[in-house]
Amino acid sequence: MLNGLWLGFFVVAALAGLSRWLLGDEPAVFAAMVESLFAMAKLSVEVMVLLFGTLTLWLGLLRIAEKAGLVDALARLLGPLFARLMPEVPRGHPALGLITMNFAANGLGLDNAATPIGLKAMRALQELNPSSTTASNAQILFLVLNASSLTLLPVSIFMYRVQQGAPDPTLVFLPILLATSASTLVGLLSVALMQRLRLWDPVVLAYLIPGALLLGSFMALLAGMSATALAALSSLLGNLTLFGVVLSFVVIGALKKVAVYEQFIEGAREGFDVAKSLLPYLVAMLCAIGVLRASGALEFGLDGIRWLVEWFGWDTRFVEALPTALVKPFSGSAARAMLIETMQSQGVDSFPALVAATVQGSTETTFYVLAVYFGAVGIQRVRHAVGCALLAELAGVLAAIAVCYWFFG
Secondary structure, X not given: OHHHHHHHHHHXXXXXXXXXXXXXXXXXXXXXHHHHHHHHXXXXXXXXXXXXXXXXXXXXHHHHHHHOOHHHHXXXXXXXXXXXXXXXXXXXXXXXXXXXXXXXXXXXXXXXXXXXXXHHHHHHHXXXXXXXXXOOHHHHHHXXXXXXXXXXXXXXXXXXXXXXXXXXXXXXXXXXXXXXXXXXXXXXXXXXXXXXXXXXXXXXXXXXXXHHHHHXXXXXXXHOOXXXXXXXXXXXXXHHHHHHHHHHHHHHHHHOOOOHHHHHHXXXXXHHHHHHOOHHHHHHHHHHHHHHHHHOHHHHHHHHHHHHHHHOOOOOHHHHHHHHHHHOOOOHHHHHHHHHHHHHHHOOOOHHHHHHHHHHHHOOOHHHHHHHHHHHOOOOEOOXXXXXXXXXXXXXXXXXXXXXXXXXX
16 A cells, blocks of 8 residues: 555656646656655654654653553543443453553554554454454454544654744644544444444443533633734643653653652653654655655646635635645655655644644544554455545544634634
8 A cells, every 4th residue: 555655746746847847848847856855854853863862762652651541541431432442352351451452542542552552452452352363342442442543642743843943842732732633533433333232331421421521611711812812821841741640651651660760861862763763654645745845846736725725715825734634644765755755845823833832633544554453464354444434534634624613723
């Protein structure tokens, strides 16, 4: 899938460049494409330097949280809910702890770190699966919730904004929180409908209703605020939450007699290993997208969408953010590259860049997750997993656009 996508970027760029040369008499287009190729290779390394630090920091902190028992406590807290949503998984099964750790990594916006944990969780669920080739209900629910990407603290997005010079990296904290809540809710409801899960079970409602009421009350509070006040609140809550999580992990770890420094170093080593493996993918995708932009092909496609949006009489500012949304189901690295490119070409705090950052933080790479997670355990029949995951992704994209108009429009 990624082979075809990557090759397609270069083929389309070549055709667009040839048409601009032969039909538009613009021979300089090839110089621009070559210049973009090397500029994006340089940018990949610059982004990678900060990514090394970010992943190293957060996987170190996550190791402290794990050793302090915070992950196990969260697994016990969610145990009654999982017992209703995944009735075929026995209580206390290792899969539940791994699922919790995966959700924790996703919640912190560490999508690259969440993948190896998620693969372990999928293998543990496969041990309970009576079929070697057909996805179980528990595996589908886990995958769809993973693909809906419930991101409570999108540190990776903050990092990309820092790298591009954003004066306030956490500006998109609340928009991402609201959009990711929408995608996760739609994902859960769609799977519940297909699997006939009893969401009206008293235990399930005891988890869902307080969360829904809290989110609804929060949105009602936000509804009375101006765009300037919303942006300021998002910044304040983002920074407070970020530092609060760091402080709580370290303090609770120390109170639990965890050797916090040594455990941080152990987790940080894992973060370093994860980060260094990402550079080739980042170079590949950023260079391909840079050539695509320089050839004029990307702008040509966006012009078509922009014309259609104008025909409906809608505002077109969000159109520049659509490349991130369109490639996100296929490749996280491609979407990441699209986001960075949008920040560079439009401005890090421009409306399209804010929408693209919100989309990136509130949706997941559906087809990539499907291929990797199910491929790792030999699943061939995915049943309703694709439809439910794509529905959740669509909800996340639409919510991201709507929320950004609310906050920054």
